[in-house]
């Protein structure tokens with residue numbers, strides 16, 4: 001009587017199991033890689049958007065007067081400049097404590113792709129001999145700080161010190 005060989009062609013159960021484990025590890029690694037790439041792309045897009053918003057606000061603010069030409073000026077928006085948008089704002093401190101989420105342009109049109117970001121502005125007097133020192137009296141210099149954040153995370157922040165001179169390029173609109 002001939003003995004039957006125990007050898008069977010094809011994959012054994014252990015080999016199939018091992019292949020399944022390796023495949024699941026590869027899938028998990030690929031999933032993580034694509035997840036990281038997507039997150040990275042979102043971070044880059046947000047950072048670019050934040051820089052755009054900061055630059056856009058810088059351009060707008062630096063075209064305003066250092067102080068309102070009206071003698072009845074106030075810290076903030078003067079009564080006759082209150083409206084549906086920022087179209088009548090004409091001096092730096094009109095922007096003090098401005099905070100928009102979603103960010104909007106001067107005519108109150110929101111930036112749809114950046115709606116999750118918050119843009120804020122803070123205007124302070126600073127010492128003539130030390131721009132890092134906030135003071136209460138006007139020494140001829142104001143610091144304008146523009147911040148763009150995503151929730152509690154600050155994406156970008158720019159501070160500009162603006163002297164008390166009327167910019168020759170001042171425009172009202």
Ligand SMILES: [Ca+2]
Pocket residue numbers: 068076077078081088089090091094
């Ligand atoms: Ca004003």
Ligand SMILES: [Ca+2]
Pocket residue numbers: 068073074075076077078091093094
């Ligand atoms: Ca004002």
